[in-house]
Amino acid sequence: MPWVRLKERRRIALSNRPVWLDDKTKSITDPAIARETSLSRLLVTYIVTGLVFMLLPGTFLGVWNLINISSREAAESISPAWIQAHGHAQLFGWVGTFILGIGFYSIPKLRKRKPFALWSAWLTWVLWVTGVTVRWFSNIYPWHWRIALPLSATLELVAFLIFFQAVASHRSSRPPTPLEPWIFVVIAATLGLFASLLLNLGASFQLALNGGSPAFPHLFDQRYLMVSTWGFIVPMVWGFSARWLPVFMGLRPLRNSLLLPALAFNFLGVILAFLEHFFAGGILLLVGAVTAVAAIRFFEPAAKPAKTVTVHRSFPVFIRIAYGWLLIAGALGIWAAVTGAAPGIWGGSRHALTVGFIAAMIFCVGQRILPSFCGMRVLWSPTLMLVMLVLLMSGCTLRVVSEILAYQNYATWAWNILPVSALLELAAVALFAVNLIGTFARPPVVVASPLTMTTE
Numbered sequence: 001m002p003w004v005r006l007k008e009r010r011r012i013a014l015s016n017r018p019v020w021l022d023d024k025t026k027s028i029t030d031p032a033i034a035r036e037t038s039l040s041r042l043l044v045t046y047i048v049t050g051l052v053f054m055l056l057p058g059t060f061l062g063v064w065n066l067i068n069i070s071s072r073e074a075a076e077s078i079s080p081a082w083i084q085a086h087g088h089a090q091l092f093g094w095v096g097t098f099i100l101g102i103g104f105y106s107i108p109k110l111r112k113r114k115p116f117a118l119w120s121a122w123l124t125w126v127l128w129v130t131g132v133t134v135r136w137f138s139n140i141y142p143w144h145w146r147i148a149l150p151l152s153a154t155l156e157l158v159a160f161l162i163f164f165q166a167v168a169s170h171r172s173s174r175p176p177t178p179l180e181p182w183i184f185v186v187i188a189a190t191l192g193l194f195a196s197l198l199l200n201l202g203a204s205f206q207l208a209l210n211g212g213s214p215a216f217p218h219l220f221d222q223r224y225l226m227v228s229t230w231g232f233i234v235p236m237v238w239g240f241s242a243r244w245l246p247v248f249m250g251l252r253p254l255r256n257s258l259l260l261p262a263l264a265f266n267f268l269g270v271i272l273a274f275l276e277h278f279f280a281g282g283i284l285l286l287v288g289a290v291t292a293v294a295a296i297r298f299f300e301p302a303a304k305p306a307k308t309v310t311v312h313r314s315f316p317v318f319i320r321i322a323y324g325w326l327l328i329a330g331a332l333g334i335w336a337a338v339t340g341a342a343p344g345i346w347g348g349s350r351h352a353l354t355v356g357f358i359a360a361m362i363f364c365v366g367q368r369i370l371p372s373f374c375g376m377r378v379l380w381s382p383t384l385m386l387v388m389l390v391l392l393m394s395g396c397t398l399r400v401v402s403e404i405l406a407y408q409n410y411a412t413w414a415w416n417i418l419p420v421s422a423l424l425e426l427a428a429v430a431l432f433a434v435n436l437i438g439t440f441a442r443p444p445v446v447v448a449s450p451l452t453m454t455t456e
Helices: 002-015 023-072 080-110 118-140 145-168 181-210 218-248 256-274 278-296 315-339 343-373 382-407 412-440
Strands: 445-449 452-455
Touching: 023 080, 023 118, 023 343, 023 412, 080 118, 080 145, 080 181, 080 218, 080 343, 118 145, 145 181, 181 218, 181 256, 218 256, 218 278, 218 315, 218 343, 256 278, 278 315, 315 343, 315 382, 343 382, 343 412, 382 412
Parallel strands: none
Antiparallel strands: 445 452
16 A cells, blocks of 8 residues: 555665654653763773772782882781782772672663662762772771771772662563573672672771771681682672673583582682681682583683674683683682692782783773773774783783792792782783773764764
């Protein structure tokens, strides 16, 4: 019929026009576009804030600490408060801020939740950044630290609770769907973050009332790091790896039946390690890591070519190297537990985990997803991505090996290698920041029609 053909021609004509010129649908799409723009701006703020914590309170202070340790050839020559300030800025100031920002942006979409109020995300940012900053200053400049330390822990916990309420409580009007295994892993990791913040709060108040300095006691700090790394960040990386990497790397389908057992092994290991059963806990942590690798199938032949159009083509190689460092970290933890007083082996295990695995995964996956999340941008320089990953892996290798050799008194010449490893890692994180900031400065890519792509 003529009116049917006319309607079809109008539909085809409208479909070839840019979406922002479609007057008939503009009133419908404008709120969605405006919210997406606001979410992208929010995520950029979280990411840039995390980069600041990574560079200055985190990595730069860590390099300064390591140079002083190397020059004095004594691991205990630096104040524990300074070392803990560096670690807290890295784990919570950098990684934690990244995770909160990505969580605000992606979790409601992945779970098809109703939109949350954006003010809650901005309030979380203010409280979280203030808490982490106050914690850093209370460790470095212990001025009124008995007030500042518990205050910082309280602010971080309140920020997390606002985040959790925002992303978890707004249910969709659609019928509920069964949760996929990777979502259980992310939920468990979120509970690990909650447990870390509760421990931090309790220890901070305990120190404020009875302690002589703002530094956690060594044994408690070792147990606390087990919770905040293996109990929080490691399963968080596993969850998002299971969600994104099979597609990005062209892997075979997930073995979902292994993902939850991997999580169970990991959390049992964390609990045993927190109870000071480090050997049994270390074995379970390593078994959990091996099971997670088998579940996501990293070291099996890929089923499809990897999607590396917007990143360097070495992306899948470094992902596999990062998971190799995870296994090394687990093995070194067992060795350290068997040896007993082994500061070099414990330090090597933590560095293999935090830099070899966690930082490398952020460098790889972050540069793959963040440009598209932050306004549909394209990574500024894939070549720079390769350079920074080579520097990071080189620095991590030198650091782990030389720390074991030097701190355990196996080889005195290894003290001279420690500053070199630190400078290589500092260069890597600086280039990572440059590449992301350069990416955010680029104009976004938008879909002008179903057939073409243009830039604004």
